[in-house]
Amino acid sequence: xxxxxxxxSERPGTLxxxxxxVSVLSASPILKxxxxxxxxxxxxxxxxxTISVSRGEIRGxxxxxxxGKSTFFNCLTGVLRPTSGRIVFNxxxxxxxxxxxxxxxAIARSYQITNILPGATVLENVRIASQSRRHNWSxxxxxxAYGDIIALARAILADVGLSxxxxxxxxxxxxxxxxxxxxxxxxxxxxxxxxxDEPTAGMSVAETHATVDLVRxxxxxxxxLIVEHDMEVVMGLAHTIxxxxxxxxLAEGRPTEIQANPRVQEVYLKT
Amino acid sequence: xxxxxxxxxxxxxxxxWIAFAMVVGLLLVAPLxxxxxxxxxxxxxxxxxxxxxxxxxxIGYTGMVSFGHSAFFGxxxxxAAAALLTVKPPxxxxxxxxxxxxxxxxxxxxxxxxxxxxxxxFAISTLVFSQIFYVIIFTWTEVTGxxxxxxxxxPRLSILGLWSxxxxxxxxxxFVLAVVVVSYLVVRRITQSxxxxxxxxxxxxxxxxxxxxxxxxxxKIVAVMLSGLxxxxxxxxxxxQNKFAAPDFVFFVVSGEVVxxxxxxxxxTLVGPFAGAAFFLLLRESLSRLPYLAEYxxxxxxxxxxxxxxxxxxxxxxxxxxxxNA
Numbered sequence: 355x356x357x358x359x360x361x362x363s364e365r366p367g368t369l370x371x372x373x374x375x376v377s378v379l380s381a382s383p384i385l386k387x388x389x390x391x392x393x394x395x396x397x398x399x400x401x402x403x404t405i406s407v408s409r410g411e412i413r414g415x416x417x418x419x420x421x422g423k424s425t426f427f428n429c430l431t432g433v434l435r436p437t438s439g440r441i442v443f444n445x446x447x448x449x450x451x452x453x454x455x456x457x458x459x460a461i462a463r464s465y466q467i468t469n470i471l472p473g474a475t476v477l478e479n480v481r482i483a484s485q486s487r488r489h490n491w492s493x494x495x496x497x498x499a500y501g502d503i504i505a506l507a508r509a510i511l512a513d514v515g516l517s518x519x520x521x522x523x524x525x526x527x528x529x530x531x532x533x534x535x536x537x538x539x540x541x542x543x544x545x546x547x548x549x550x551d552e553p554t555a556g557m558s559v560a561e562t563h564a565t566v567d568l569v570r571x572x573x574x575x576x577x578x579l580i581v582e583h584d585m586e587v588v589m590g591l592a593h594t595i596x597x598x599x600x601x602x603x604l605a606e607g608r609p610t611e612i613q614a615n616p617r618v619q620e621v622y623l624k625t
Numbered sequence: 626x627x628x629x630x631x632x633x634x635x636x637x638x639x640x641x642w643i644a645f646a647m648v649v650g651l652l653l654v655a656p657l658x659x660x661x662x663x664x665x666x667x668x669x670x671x672x673x674x675x676x677x678x679x680x681x682x683x684i685g686y687t688g689m690v691s692f693g694h695s696a697f698f699g700x701x702x703x704x705a706a707a708a709l710l711t712v713k714p715p716x717x718x719x720x721x722x723x724x725x726x727x728x729x730x731x732x733x734x735x736x737x738x739x740x741x742x743x744x745x746x747f748a749i750s751t752l753v754f755s756q757i758f759y760v761i762i763f764t765w766t767e768v769t770g771x772x773x774x775x776x777x778x779x780p781r782l783s784i785l786g787l788w789s790x791x792x793x794x795x796x797x798x799x800f801v802l803a804v805v806v807v808s809y810l811v812v813r814r815i816t817q818s819x820x821x822x823x824x825x826x827x828x829x830x831x832x833x834x835x836x837x838x839x840x841x842x843x844x845k846i847v848a849v850m851l852s853g854l855x856x857x858x859x860x861x862x863x864x865x866q867n868k869f870a871a872p873d874f875v876f877f878v879v880s881g882e883v884v885x886x887x888x889x890x891x892x893x894t895l896v897g898p899f900a901g902a903a904f905f906l907l908l909r910e911s912l913s914r915l916p917y918l919a920e921y922x923x924x925x926x927x928x929x930x931x932x933x934x935x936x937x938x939x940x941x942x943x944x945x946x947x948x949x950n951a
Contacts, residue, residue, distance in 0.1 A: 431836065457838035469836075471829035482826045485819050486838035493820045500819065543837050 384409040384577045385430075385547055390439035390449075392425055392601075399425040401601035402439070407547075412569070412578045414592030414609070416585075418621060422601035423581045424466060427549050430579075431463045432456040443547065457486070462545035464536040466552045466581075472525035476516055479524050479535055481507040483542035507542060514538040514568060530561035534568065541572060548572070550580045554587055566591060589613065597621075641948065652802050656795040665866075666910070668798045670903045671805045672862045677886035677898030678812060679855030684884065685893030686816050687848045688828030690744075692880045693735055693751030696758040697853040699875030700727040701860020703762065706775045706870040715780040721861055728857020729850060731758065736849035740842055743831075752877055759875040774871030792865075801862050808855055813895055815851065816950070824848055889933060891940030894949045900941045 385407040392400040400422045407413050415423050428434040430441060432453040441449040448459055471479050484506045485497070498504065511517055514534040519527065524535060533553060540548055553569065554562040566587055569578065573591075582588040588595065589609040597604040597618050605615050612618055652671070656664045676698055683689045704727030705720040712719055739750040762769045769775065782796060783789035792800070815821050823844050826834045835841050864870050873879075882905070890901025908929065912922040939946070 433832075433836075452840075453832075453835045454838050454840045457836060463836065469830065469833050471826055471833065473829050474825070478822070482822055482834075483837040485822065489819045490823060490839065491820055493815045493818045495819075496814070496817050497819045497822045503819075539833075539837060 382409060383407055384444060385579075386440075386442040387430075388440040388442065390426070390429060390441060391437045392422075392429055392434055393437045398601050400429060400436070403598070403601070403603055405596055405603065405606070407577060407579065409577055410573075411594060412573050412580060412592050414588040414595040415579060415581045415598060416583075416588055416595060416612075417598035417604070421598040423598055424551060425601075426598070427463060427551055427579075427581065430456075430549060431461060457543055460544065460546040461549065462540035462543045462547075463549040464533075464540045464551060464553055466555065468529070468532045468536055470524045470532060470535055470539065472523070474524055475521050476511065476524050476527065476535060477504075477507055477520040480510050480538045480542045483507075483539045484510070484544075486543055510538050510542050513541070513572070515564065530557045530565075533557060533561075534565065537565075537568065537572075545576065547577045547579065550578060550582075552581055552583060554582065554584055562587060649802070649806060653799070656798040661794065664794055664798060666906070668794070668801050668866060669863075670899070670906055671798075671801050672859050672866065673882075673886065673902040673906065674899030675805050675808055675862070676856050676859035677883050677890070677902050678809065678895050679852045679859065680883045681887055681892060681895055681898045682812060682816070682824075682848055682852040682855070684887050685895075685897075686821065686828060687824040687845065688831075689740075689845065689848070690748045690884065691751045691849070691852065692748050692877060692884065693739075693755035694852075694856050694883045695875050695877055695879035696735070696755035697728040697732055697856035698860040698863070698879060699758065699762065699870075699872070700731045701725070701857030702864040702870040702874055703727060703769060703775070703860075704857065705861040705864040706777055709777040709780060709864075710775065715778055717780040717782060717865075720780060720865065721858070724861035724864070725854055725857050728860060729854045732850045732853020732857075733846075735853070736846040740845040740849060752880065755875065755877055755880060759872060759877070762875050763872045769872070770870075772872060774869055774873075776869045779865060779868055797866065801866070804858065804862060808858060809895060812851075812855065816895065820844070820847075885930065887940075889930065889940055891943035891946065894940075894942050894946050896945075896949060897940050897942040904941060 383406040387403055387405050390400055390403045391398060403426065415426065417423055425434065429436050429449075432451050432455065435450045439449065440447050443459060443461060446459070448456055451459070471482070474482070481497075481503055485500070485503050488503065489500050508517070508520065511520060514537055516531060516535060516538065519531065524532065527535060533555070537550065537553060550569065554565050557565060562584065569580070569591055572578070580588065580591060592609055594606065595609055595612045596606045597612060599621050604621065605612060605618050607615070652667070655667045659667060676694060679697075680691055680694050683691045701724040704724035707727075708719040708723035709715040735751060735754045739747050739754065742750050763771060765771070779792050781789045782792050782800060790796070816824070823834065823839055826839070827841055827844060831841060860874070863874070886898050886901035886905055888901070889904055890899065891897025909922065909926055912918055912925055915922070918925070937943070942949070
């Protein structure tokens with residue numbers, strides 16, 4: 355099996371979000387779902403969802419518990435196979451591909467429940483993710499001999515505010531730090547689309563602010579889907595918000611429109 | 626849980642290599658000072674340790690418990706037997722090649738099916754596959770000698786045809802030691818390589834490893850193949866030492882002992898399995914010599930094993946895990 359060669363030239367050590375670029379929403383969508391449906395027996399957890407996400411956008415996905423937000427993410431990232439419908443990413447139908455193949459199409463996610471390598475160091479958590487794009491079958495050299503991977507991992511750790519914690523076990527980090535490590539792991543796979551599942555869940559106010567800033571910074575080069583329960587966070591971050599209810603799209607629009615929408619208020623904001 | 630290690634200071638690496646050189650040095654002089662019985666015993670410990678270390682690739686590094694290592698070990702033995710019985714004059718390198726091909730082939734076959742299953746189901750399926758090989762070997766008397774197994778002569782030790790001599794117990798010990806040391810260094814390097822780090826990531830969190838882009842099944846198949854190859858190598862050495870191949874060594878009890886060596890010595894350390902094999906075999910040997918215990922020696926062995934699990938769950942060398950993996 356040939357080692358995976360990177361498709362584009364890499365600049366290890368440079369932060370891909372340090373450039374002072376202004377986010378530009380281009381017209382061609384990076385992600386489209388067409389009548390996406392996931393059924394568990396008789397229950398349609400995601401029902402006929404058709405959305406279109408522009409390149410460079412931050413898209414908020416909100417809805418009450420059980421609205422199908424996590425199921426929707428599981429579908430996008432290959433954990434679940436959709437019952438019907440299409441997921442078009444960069445012009446290619448990716449519905450039903452296994453998780454590792456979807457990761458290689460440059461879609462990454464963070465998890466609602468922290469999902470890291472608890473017994474590995476912080477550095478190793480991110481290093482193994484950036485290694486997934488290069489040298490990953492090589493057996494005869496020490497993993498620390500690949501400086502490009504380590505430089506990339508360190509740069510990402512600096513970016514998510516975990517420099518200096520590199521040699522700690524991931525399980526020893528605080529909850530908030532683990533949440534940011536989670537985002538760091540996702541970033542290390544060099545995604546074009548990042549799905550964040552409640553990134554600020556359980557965080558203190560200060561940690562939440564830091565994470566919101568982090569998401570803004572990384573959004574300069576990425577398209578982001580974000581599921582979030584904290585209304586302040588999602589209203590402040592998202593360009594567009596999609597409201598799911600019982601697996602269906604209830605409303606879609608700018609944050610101000612969503613806040614003013616009487617149907618949304620009825621099912622969600624007032625409960 | 627087990628830990629993927631961080632970068633160590635230089636002094637630790639130096640300490641490691643000094644300890645390594647001392648152990649190898651002791652094993653080098655062992656056959657010169659030990660009486661014949663214990664000399665043979667030391668060689669055997671190295672062989673069982675190699676088998677246990679091959680299993681550690683799966684148990685300690687990938688998080689898969691294999692109860693099928695008797696099959697790879699046994700096929701290494703029978704592969705060597707095939708080479709030594711069919712080719713004249715008996716050739717050491719052919720015995721190695723036949724044994725490795727047989728064990729590697731079996732490992733690919735088992736890996737292809739068993740890696741689709743996880744945890745206990747993986748363990749059970751490896752057990753079932755090894756028992757299938759056992760039944761085939763036990764019943765196919767015309768080829769395998771059935772219950773009686775096969776006996777054959779030892780090949781000569783030859784180096785590139787330049788020099789050749791009969792094995793003595795001492796040179797055979799050195800030969801085994803050389804094979805074991807090289808195997809250990811190769812496996813150690815593999816576990817530290819990018820590939821090895823993926824295996825450890827699978828052990829820590831398999832769904833997450835998948836989600837960051839690794840085709841986990843393919844990594845598991847290669848891990849089982851590698852493990853099977855080194856188990857087969859141990860089988861070849863054992864066949865060469867004892868000049869026979871017997872179905873008893875394909876039986877699942879051997880696989881169980883391999884897991885016990887790992888648990889006793891310390892999983893995920895590579896040297897732990899050697900310590901476990903040495904400890905277990907010495908314990909069994911010395912207890913079975915006590916006059917009034919005689920055939921009941923397995924009872925105290927079992928009790929000691931249980932006590933160790935309770936008070937030393939990481940195994941004899943488990944406390945060194947992070948250092949050994951640096």
